[in-house]
Amino acid sequence: MKEHKHAGMAKKSVHTSVYTSDVDTSRKSPVLNRADARYWSRPGRLFKHTRQLRGQAVADTTYSLKIAFDGKREQFNTGERDKVAAAAVAAEIYRTLDRSGWEPTLERYKPAKLVRTDVAKGINVDPTVGEFIAAAKSLADVGPRTMGDYCRSFRLIVAHVAGIAKDNTRYDYFNGGAGRWREQVDAVKLSSVTPQKVQAWKVAFVARAGGDPQAERSAKVSVNSIMRQAKSLFSVKEHRGQGALVGMIRGIMHLPSPLPFDGVGFHESQSMRYQSKIDAGALLAAAREELAASQPEAFKAFVLALCCGLRRNELDKLTWRQVDFDKGVIRIETTRFFKAKSEDSLGEVDLDPELVVLLREWKASTEGEFVIEAATTPRLAKSYQHYRTSRTMARLAGWLREHGVEDTKSLHTLRKEFGSMVAQEQGIYAASRALRHADIQVTAKHYLDKKQRITVGFGRLLQSSGAAPASVTTEPSPSLAAKASKQRRSPRKAH
Secondary structure (H helix, E strand, C coil): CHHHCCCCCCEECCCCCCEECCCCCCCCCCCCCCCCHHHHHCCCCCECCEEEECCEEEECCCCEEEEEECCEEEEEECCCCCHHHHHHHHHHHHHHHHHHCHHHHHHHHCHHHHHHHHHHHCCECCCEHHHHHHHHHHHCCCCHHHHHHHHHHHHHHHHHHCCCCCCHHHHCCCCCHHHHHHHHHHCCEHHHCCHHHHHHHHHHHHHCCCCCHHHHHHHHHHHHHHHHHHHHHHCCCCECCECCHHHHHCCCECCCCCCCCCCCCCCCCCCCCCCCCCCHHHHHHHHHHHCCCCCHHHHHHHHHHHHHCCCHHHHHCCEHHHEECCCCEEEECCCCCCCCCCHHHCEEEECCHHHHHHHHHHHHCCCCCECCCCCCCCCCCCCCCCCCCHHHHHHHHHHHHHCCCCCCCHHHHHHHHHHHHHHHHHCHHHHHHHHCCCCHHHHHHHHCCCCCCCCCCHHHHHCCCCCCCCCCCCCCCHHHHHHHHHHHHCCCCCC
16 A cells, blocks of 8 residues: 555646646545645635624635645635635635745735835835936946937836937036936836837837828838837846846836836838948048048048048047057047947057058147047046037038938948948958947948949840940859840741
8 A cells, every 4th residue: 555655645846837736536625735725625725814893703605714825824815705716816826926925925825915015215216217227327237328329218208108308408508408308208107108008109100100101111220220229227137247137126116017028029121131222432532632631630530431441439549549640540449538338349440551641640639638629628537428529510411411321320321331241342341340230230231332233144145236335344254144035036836
């Protein structure tokens, strides 16, 4: 009989939290576990709680239960008057407890008690958007500019969700308009920012394009960018060895469940590959003719972007100490004025011999420590990106528009043109290194344009005179053209 000693005992799978109840029918009273509703249907398992009201004992109309688990004991009210239904709820409570632990179970079945306990501990149980952002700023291990981008994006979404008026006063940093707008947004309860409302914002944002395919594509790119930044405030992943941000914030305040972005997906990724619309050689010649003498600082920015592929912040704060004339390189390195976009952005940029000569001429005519001179001094540790050469860049952007470069970030277009030219001459790997990208996929996805014409040569077969078009310089594919010509001369056989 020893081998039957454990027959009929409840068993828990070692791989899952699913319970099975092996009932020994030879026994009068089968052994059941607490994940089985039949366990709670037995006498004494469920009861109606009695309380004193004005000196009289008054029993609840619904069934309750008590559970001891992991050294803790708690009473739950099932909310059911029917005992069978109450037993099913009791079993589900136990399964939740066993699967997830006490806190999620209390949050689901006894939220009022959890709130009272947290209030006693000084935990904020109903935070506003502003209180949440303040907590994120104090705990997130990211730079002030990055955190500023996250917060601006989230506030933009919250303003739409809360119906806060959107006008240009929110950009008024001098007369207090921006501050007043931010105060309105920060006063919104975080619990009111639900996934459904975020999804509605996402749909409305794209709908403003009015069915214009080009505008819709741009709107989807913007939505994905705004959401990606805002969602970073609710990160559930480790970052640089730091625990998940959401987990750390939960230690000081209650966060809604679900979180604002739970279940809200991104739009399909739009192609961001660069398509060149400029003649770099002609543009450089025009800049030398029109900018070199009249707007020398704008000309410097143009050359550093197109010929060296420097980012705006890199050339904005480039110092002469970073230019090695003997070695013929510019060193992108951390200085007291500049912090790189990432560690991969640090490195050396090779210079053409002619550009070294030009840089020597520039240095001889300047007195300050910066390559591009400006009256404004650098501002550090800001929540936004500050540029000391903003006025110079604005003049250059205007000049570029006049010469056909109509992109919003025209200076970055010059960097992309630089990357495409390097890739054409020396391959994508060389372009990735010249652009100082962390991943070659970034180079392929965003920066490269097809510079060479790719055709099969069928155009020759469409001409009656046989003369090749003067504008097409690429030789046709001999094999494809010959095959097509042969098929044209050979009559089809009758079947």
